[in-house]
Amino acid sequence: MTAVPSLTLNNAVQIPQLGFGTFQIPPEDTRETTLAALEAGYRHIDTAQMYGNEKEVGQAVRDSGLDRADVFVTSKLNNDAHGHDNALRAFDRTLEAVGLDYLDLFLIHWPLPAKGEFVETWKALEEVYRSGRAKAIGVSNFQPRHLRRLLEGSDVVPAVNQIEVHPYLTQDEVRAFGAEHQIATEAWSPIAQGKVLDDPTINRIAERVGKSPAQVTLRWHIQRGDIVFPKSVTRKRIEENFDLFDFELSEGDIGEISALNRNERTGFDPDRFNG
Ligand SMILES: NC(=O)c1ccc[n+]([C@@H]2O[C@H](COP(=O)([O-])OP(=O)(O)OC[C@H]3O[C@@H](n4cnc5c(N)ncnc54)[C@H](OP(=O)(O)O)[C@@H]3O)[C@@H](O)[C@H]2O)c1
Numbered sequence: 493m494t495a496v497p498s499l500t501l502n503n504a505v506q507i508p509q510l511g512f513g514t515f516q517i518p519p520e521d522t523r524e525t526t527l528a529a530l531e532a533g534y535r536h537i538d539t540a541q542m543y544g545n546e547k548e549v550g551q552a553v554r555d556s557g558l559d560r561a562d563v564f565v566t567s568k569l570n571n572d573a574h575g576h577d578n579a580l581r582a583f584d585r586t587l588e589a590v591g592l593d594y595l596d597l598f599l600i601h602w603p604l605p606a607k608g609e610f611v612e613t614w615k616a617l618e619e620v621y622r623s624g625r626a627k628a629i630g631v632s633n634f635q636p637r638h639l640r641r642l643l644e645g646s647d648v649v650p651a652v653n654q655i656e657v658h659p660y661l662t663q664d665e666v667r668a669f670g671a672e673h674q675i676a677t678e679a680w681s682p683i684a685q686g687k688v689l690d691d692p693t694i695n696r697i698a699e700r701v702g703k704s705p706a707q708v709t710l711r712w713h714i715q716r717g718d719i720v721f722p723k724s725v726t727r728k729r730i731e732e733n734f735d736l737f738d739f740e741l742s743e744g745d746i747g748e749i750s751a752l753n754r755n756e757r758t759g760f761d762p763d764r765f766n767g
Contacts, residue, residue, distance in 0.1 A: 511720070526552035536564040536566075539566065570601065575616075600632060610631075631650045652675060657681075659694065
């Protein structure tokens, strides 16, 4: 099994570039599915308070027999928990739910700009970070204007910004802002929940390199330097999505896939979504 490369975050924490997403995995299936991912070789699991499956993710990590230090666990603050004190209490609930001593990464899930509380909320995450109960902290769905406000009003630069990225939404501006400020980009819905898999360009490249459209799309993310965590409840796909390290796309392939961008979101627009 080829090792997944690790990236170094801005506070020197190492993160596996490929992980496993758990959005929309029902809690009753989450332990078994996460264990299947860990058996397939994944060492990075992405969950959130909103997904309702943190407890089962934690159970899988604890039951896997792996050393805690060998699995990277991320969760995210729910939209109803913005504000300093609410965020601190919500983090405590997460840590209790997962049954682990620390999280590797904890994120503000959405900026909720109309609420105007994300800077204050970030202060709470900074306290959690300083306590060592989250090895890194970051944000999700932040646009450059939100990041600028956050950077002005705080001490800790987010380690990551987790945003929707796939061939139909290449997010050039937000990724460039992140690169400039040492904020790593995590790409959510990396295969656009399946929508890019019928794309003729991706299928042509997939045929040429002898890989599936999902593998080509995930490899495109990896070669662009983003962190990805595809979700699947299907064992065969869980294994397929992990098998990305025995081939390379050419610069031409990367350019052709990037040119598919049509600024098409599958999820909410972070400027308009307010929880
Ligand atoms: N921060 C945020 O706001 C946010 C928002 C959305 C997602 N996320 C994170 O990002 C993760 C990934 O995004 P996502 O779950 O939205 O979408 P995704 O990973 O792009 O796609 C998942 C969908 O694609 C199917 N699929 C997976 N691998 C496949 C393959 N090899 N061939 C064909 N179909 C395949 C899955 O089906 P089956 O499961 O039926 O196999 C599922 O329907 C989430 O799980 C979550 O951790 C974060």
